[in-house]
């Protein structure tokens with residue numbers, strides 16, 4: 001029925017949604033039957049509102065995955081159990097693990113959407129290029145994350161100039177402060193599960209202003225995370241708090257029996273710094 005089904009990662013963020021939509025549009029224009037699907041029952045409210053404010057409705061893509069075998073392309077992640085075959089990966093979370101997918105592109109780029117569009121602008125519409133810049137802003141916390149590549153900043157500036165995009169609107173969208181009115185958000189925001197060898201870990205992150213005043217909120221979150229560790233039999237859970245007032249981060253690592261806290265003087269990148277460091281330790285390479 002489809003040539004390709006495209007998937008972003010579980011609990012998709014703006015980059016996953018935008019990359020999926022853009023790849024669907026691109027492949028459709030190439031004459032392929034491609035369909036981006038979001039199988040998650042719930043999409044993060046913040047992701048929805050950021051996308052909606054740039055004319056993209058992620059809910060349009062929510063649906064159950066077909067039960068028949070299909071060919072899948074993963075964007076913004078590179079591991080997934082599917083009914084059928086993963087035939088392609090386009091990602092920006094380089095790893096020391098190796099894969100044998102027919103097509104595998106995983107590079108140190110600021111966002112997957114940027115990896116798709118940069119240098120291929122002729123294949124995309126103006127609105128799609130703007131969405132790719134939005135995804136880049138959100139994924140790099142408006143260029144404050146360590147994963148930001150200088151050349152992607154240059155590209156963003158060039159595109160904003162060429163197409164007259166509202167740079168400050170895009171920049172503000174990238175700085176989005178997480179709504180923590182429900183303490184569960186510390187567990188669910190940006191929640192990702194990782195299988196590193198035989199090790200099962202998970203992580204989430206939130207972006208807050210004036211983090212000194214949020215200590216009691218973070219304490220409240222602990223019980224949600226401790227339960228999640230038990231229910232999913234995890235070795236550890238990493239909760240990253242970005243301080244958007246000082247542009248630094250705190251990494252809380254929850255183990256079944258203790259918590260460790262590490263302060264970092266910049267906005268850390270989960271995919272580029274935190275997870276690769278754990279990979280190295282767990283795989284002892």
Ligand SMILES: [Mn+2]
Pocket residue numbers: 015016076092111112139
């Ligand atoms: Mn991404």
